[in-house]
Amino acid sequence: MMEGHTFGRKMGVGVVITGLLTLVSVIVAVLCMLLVVHAKDRVITAATHQLTGAENLNRLMEKRLADFRGYMLYDKQAQEFSTDLAQDRVDFRTQLDDLQDNAGPAVKTLIAAVSDTEHKYADAVDGLMALPRHTEIDPTTSGQAVQLRKDVQSALAALIKRVQTDVGADQRHSTRQANIAIGVIMVLGLLTTCSAIMVAWRLSRDLRREVGAAVGHIQSSSAQLEAAAAQQVNGGRDQASAMNEITTTINELLITSRQIADSAQRVSKIAEETEAAARNGDHTIDQTRASITAIRTQVDQIVQHMLALGEKSQQIGTVVDLVSELAEQTNILAINATIEASGAGEWGRRFAVVAEEIRKLADRTAASAKEIRTLIDDVRGAVNTTVMATEIGAKAVDAGSRQFDNATSSFREIAQLVATTNDATREIELSTKQQTTAVEQVNVAVSDTARVSRETESSAVQTKQTAAHLSNLSGELLDMVGTRSH
Amino acid sequence: MDALVFRAGPLFCALPLDEVVETMRPLPTRPLAGTPHYVRGLTILRGEPSPVIDMTRLLTGASAEIDRYVAVHAGRGPVACATGPVLGVQAVHASPPDGPSTMFTGASRSLVAAVGRFGTEPLLVLQSLRTVPEEVWEAAARETGTEAAA
Numbered sequence: 001m002m003e004g005h006t007f008g009r010k011m012g013v014g015v016v017i018t019g020l021l022t023l024v025s026v027i028v029a030v031l032c033m034l035l036v037v038h039a040k041d042r043v044i045t046a047a048t049h050q051l052t053g054a055e056n057l058n059r060l061m062e063k064r065l066a067d068f069r070g071y072m073l074y075d076k077q078a079q080e081f082s083t084d085l086a087q088d089r090v091d092f093r094t095q096l097d098d099l100q101d102n103a104g105p106a107v108k109t110l111i112a113a114v115s116d117t118e119h120k121y122a123d124a125v126d127g128l129m130a131l132p133r134h135t136e137i138d139p140t141t142s143g144q145a146v147q148l149r150k151d152v153q154s155a156l157a158a159l160i161k162r163v164q165t166d167v168g169a170d171q172r173h174s175t176r177q178a179n180i181a182i183g184v185i186m187v188l189g190l191l192t193t194c195s196a197i198m199v200a201w202r203l204s205r206d207l208r209r210e211v212g213a214a215v216g217h218i219q220s221s222s223a224q225l226e227a228a229a230a231q232q233v234n235g236g237r238d239q240a241s242a243m244n245e246i247t248t249t250i251n252e253l254l255i256t257s258r259q260i261a262d263s264a265q266r267v268s269k270i271a272e273e274t275e276a277a278a279r280n281g282d283h284t285i286d287q288t289r290a291s292i293t294a295i296r297t298q299v300d301q302i303v304q305h306m307l308a309l310g311e312k313s314q315q316i317g318t319v320v321d322l323v324s325e326l327a328e329q330t331n332i333l334a335i336n337a338t339i340e341a342s343g344a345g346e347w348g349r350r351f352a353v354v355a356e357e358i359r360k361l362a363d364r365t366a367a368s369a370k371e372i373r374t375l376i377d378d379v380r381g382a383v384n385t386t387v388m389a390t391e392i393g394a395k396a397v398d399a400g401s402r403q404f405d406n407a408t409s410s411f412r413e414i415a416q417l418v419a420t421t422n423d424a425t426r427e428i429e430l431s432t433k434q435q436t437t438a439v440e441q442v443n444v445a446v447s448d449t450a451r452v453s454r455e456t457e458s459s460a461v462q463t464k465q466t467a468a469h470l471s472n473l474s475g476e477l478l479d480m481v482g483t484r485s486h
Numbered sequence: 487m488d489a490l491v492f493r494a495g496p497l498f499c500a501l502p503l504d505e506v507v508e509t510m511r512p513l514p515t516r517p518l519a520g521t522p523h524y525v526r527g528l529t530i531l532r533g534e535p536s537p538v539i540d541m542t543r544l545l546t547g548a549s550a551e552i553d554r555y556v557a558v559h560a561g562r563g564p565v566a567c568a569t570g571p572v573l574g575v576q577a578v579h580a581s582p583p584d585g586p587s588t589m590f591t592g593a594s595r596s597l598v599a600a601v602g603r604f605g606t607e608p609l610l611v612l613q614s615l616r617t618v619p620e621e622v623w624e625a626a627a628r629e630t631g632t633e634a635a636a
Contacts, residue, residue: 332572336509338575339503343503356574356575
């Protein structure tokens with residue numbers, strides 16, 4: 001029914017139940033005590049009021065008897081005794097009336113009998129007192145008076161006895177009520193005690209079960225915490241050693257960063273010098289471009305001149321071919337003239353000599369023409385070779401010009417890249433300086449981290465000790481709640 | 487003896503001037519079937535069809551470049567001799583009949599009259615070009631008749 005509730009709530013519920021039962025027991029005990037007190041008060045009242053009043057009536061009756069006897073015996077004090085006797089009767093009647101209050105029917109009957117007998121006795125006494133003094137009293141009258149007195153005393157005795165009987169009955173009644181109250185109180189006390197025992201047993205069981213389980217968990221958690229703290233200690237040591245290595249590495253990195261910054265500064269200076277040299281080289285490139293253009297023009301002129309030379313050579317060759325043709329024809333004609341002259345006698349012989357000379361001249365002309373033709377062919381070959389070489393040179397110049405343009409573009413790109421490199425180098429220099437500053441800050445941070453690691457290691461050691469202490473406390477608590485299995 | 491000296495392939499040859507008509511450049515020549523292998527064909531010399539004899543092929547059996555035609559008197563008309571370069575007219579000293587020419591036989595014996603010297607080279611003095619085979623003249627006549635009919 002109380003499953004799922006906290007132990008505090010259970011304890012609160014148990015205390016509330018026990019408190020309610022205790023309160024009910026106290027209330028019932030108070031009521032019983034009030035009842036017993038009331039009964040005892042009634043007994044005491046009856047004992048003190050009615051029994052005492054009855055006894056007082058008997059005493060007053062004895063006093064009336066004494067006063068009556070004094071009246072009868074002492075003349076001088078007769079009046080005084082008569083007054084006392086009247087007063088005694090008044091007191092008796094008052095006491096008797098007083099007994100009427102809070103009296104039972106039986107007692108009232110007995111009081112009425114007493115009152116009747118007392119009236120009779122008082123009438124008798126008054127009759128006797130009405131007689132003159134020193135008058136001889138009739139013994140019958142006197143005996144009646146004594147009998148009436150004895151009746152009164154008997155009625156009083158019966159009244160006293162009845163009152164004593166009532167008081168005893170009330171006493172027994174009150175005693176029985178008191179016993180009942182005692183029994184009720186004992187039962188309630190027993191119930192309260194049993195409830196308290198049940199609550200205590202239930203709380204103890206729950207305490208052993210729940211608190212024991214919780215403490216067991218705390219103990220296992222403490223063990224785990226101790227193990228984790230041990231691992232943390234080892235980790236903190238490893239971290240501290242790693243931090244030392246990192247610090248060393250960062251110091252080396254710092255030195256390297258400074259060297260890089262110096263190198264970047266030198267590179268920046270060299271890049272500036274390179275940029276200046278590139279600007280100077282740009283002027284040289286323009287001059288070289290003009291020279292290449294002039295070379296290209298000269299080559300074109302050479303090609304044109306060579307082509308003109310080839311054409312002239314071809315014209316010369318044509319003329320030489322014509323001369324060779326004429327020489328050959330002359331040779332043929334001279335031979336034929338010699339042949340014709342051989343049959344013409346002496347004149348023919350002389351003509352044959354002339355024809356022979358002409359033939360020789362024609363042969364020499366043909367040989368010269370042939371040599372010229374050979375020379376012209378050589379010249380034309382040389383011209384062609386020169387033209388081809390010149391064209392190749394022109395193409396080479398064009399290719400060189402294009403390559404020079406490419407080289408110029410590349411050079412300008414190089415110059416631009418050098419400028420870019422210069423900017424980048426400056427940025428690298430600046431970045432390296434910033435990096436150096438950052439590395440220094442990192443070095444400080446790593447030093448702080450190493451210090452924190454050492455502190456963490458100390459805290460882990462403290463945590464481990466605390467976890468061990470907590471584990472011991474958990475064991476002790478388990479011993480206290482009695483759930484440890486030995 | 488004055489002779490016209492020319493080359494026929496590797497040989498130096500000479501023709502007596504009284505047999506030579508004239509020299510000229512090679513003329514258009516038509517090949518002629520049914521003739522010996524040294525006959526190149528027919529050409530027109532001074533308006534007359536004439537056979538063309540390749541002197542190099544006639545004398546050596548091999549072919550050589552033709553530079554000149556030399557017209558000579560033959561039995562039935564002029565004959566064109568296809569030769570190499572014509573070296574000119576000069577006096578030729580031929581060897582006696584019992585010299586080196588005795589080793590020639592057949593056509594060569596009837597063609598080579600004597601063997602002389604041209605510088606340091608041997609010189610064949612040719613003759614009897616009139617003995618052009620008859621079938622050549624007949625073939626030339628058939629060819630001429632064919633042209634006339636055409």
